[in-house]
Amino acid sequence: MQTRQSPWMTEDLELLADNASRFFEREAVPNEQRWRDEHLADRHYWNKLGAAGLLCISIPEEYGGGGGDFRHEAVILRSQMNAMVGGGSNNVHSGIVAHYILQFGTEAQKRRWLPKMATGEMVAAIAMTEPGAGTDLQALRTTARREASADGDHYVINGSKVFITNGWHADLVCVVARTGAEKGGKGLSIIVVETKDQQGFRRGKLHDKIGQHSIDTCELFFDDMRVPCEQLLGTEEGKGFAQLMNQLPRERLIVATGGVATMQRAVQETMAYVTQRKVFGETLMKMQNTRFKLAECQTHATIAQSFVDDCVLRAMKGELDLPTSAMAKWWVSDTLCKVIDECLQLFGGYGYMNEYPIARMYADARVGRIYGGSNEVMKELIARSMESQALG
DSSP: OOOOOOTTOOHHHHHHHHHHHHHIIIIIGGGHHHHHHHTSOOTHHHHHHHHTTOSSTTSOGGGTSOOOOHHHHHHHHHHHHHHTOOSSOHIIIIIIIHHHHHHHSOHHHHHHHHHHHHHTSSOEEEEOOBTTBSSOGGGOOOEEEEEOOTTOOEEEEEEEEEEEETTTTOSEEEEEEEOSSOSTTTTEEEEEEEOTTOTTEEEEEEOOOSSOTTSOEEEEEEEEEEEEGGGBSSSOTTOHHHHHHHHHHHHHHHHHHHHHHHHHHHHHHHHHHHTTOEETTEEGGGSHHHHHHHHHHHHHHHHHHHHHHHHHHHHHTTOOOHHHHHHHHHHHHHHHHHHHHHHHHHTGGGGGSTTSHHHHHHHHHGGGGTTTSOHHHHHHHHHHHHHHHHTO
16 A cells, blocks of 8 residues: 655655655664664764754745745654654654744844754754653743843753753754743743853763664763854744744644654565564565554554644645644554554564564654653643633
């Protein structure tokens, strides 16, 4: 059975998909196991991504980007997920951080940072999560105190962040910090930190995660770190929470898009295995349980793609809202884990061996139910929207 064609695909996007797939097969697949063992990709891999035009593809050309839109990001992501390679998170770099700067940055900030991100000269990360505050952004405790000095006004930042994707290689970090005394989200701001030679900035050790081993993830520490006030994202303090809420639908759609591609790859891997593996003189595919399970998995994958395709079309029109993106994020990430689990079962003992792609998918997929906002929080957001509509 052929994979359903997305209604938003074009010939140009098909060409991009082919080029991206060739790049990942050539540059990432041969290195993936080493990167997984070392818990990070080579730094120069980011420069190769930039040279291939795969970074910041949805950023306008005037800022060094590819001039595309979310569909171009989705095509690259699907190609990467199908190749089963990490090599750093372009989703965070291009799909999230670049769009915070594009959407909220001043003209000077856009021209200062986006071109370097597009070439891979700068690797970007966003630092939200703290040891005592994950999904609850309003509980963040990292502080940024404004201080006047002879060499200009600075923010003095103190605190720490944890589970920071791209944290080890990051040259540019969007730090969410409390700049005001207001409780909750009103006192939060995003301050962009250039890490090279930045005093008061240090990285913790690489996290040893269950999966996604080739994506570097670590703690970040800020000890009286002085950052020029001109690196506040935008022009007003206290806008950080609103900026985060504005971009979350995009982030959650990225999670769902990657989940669909992985779901489809899991079914393909399993089909290839069960049509070759023999048990009691017959291939596994001849057994009714196998056929029923795969029929269920393919149905889930088809439904997931249809839902996400609709979300992509909504995003293109600027109509993707928080509740719908929350639905896509939780349902696809949850369904992905179920589908991979069913597929792994059909591999028997081989499914538990890391040399088989299905085992790596099993470990890599689990975090999808946590990052981008836990699935429990996604359901709460949906319920709040339902309640609000019911009350008029």
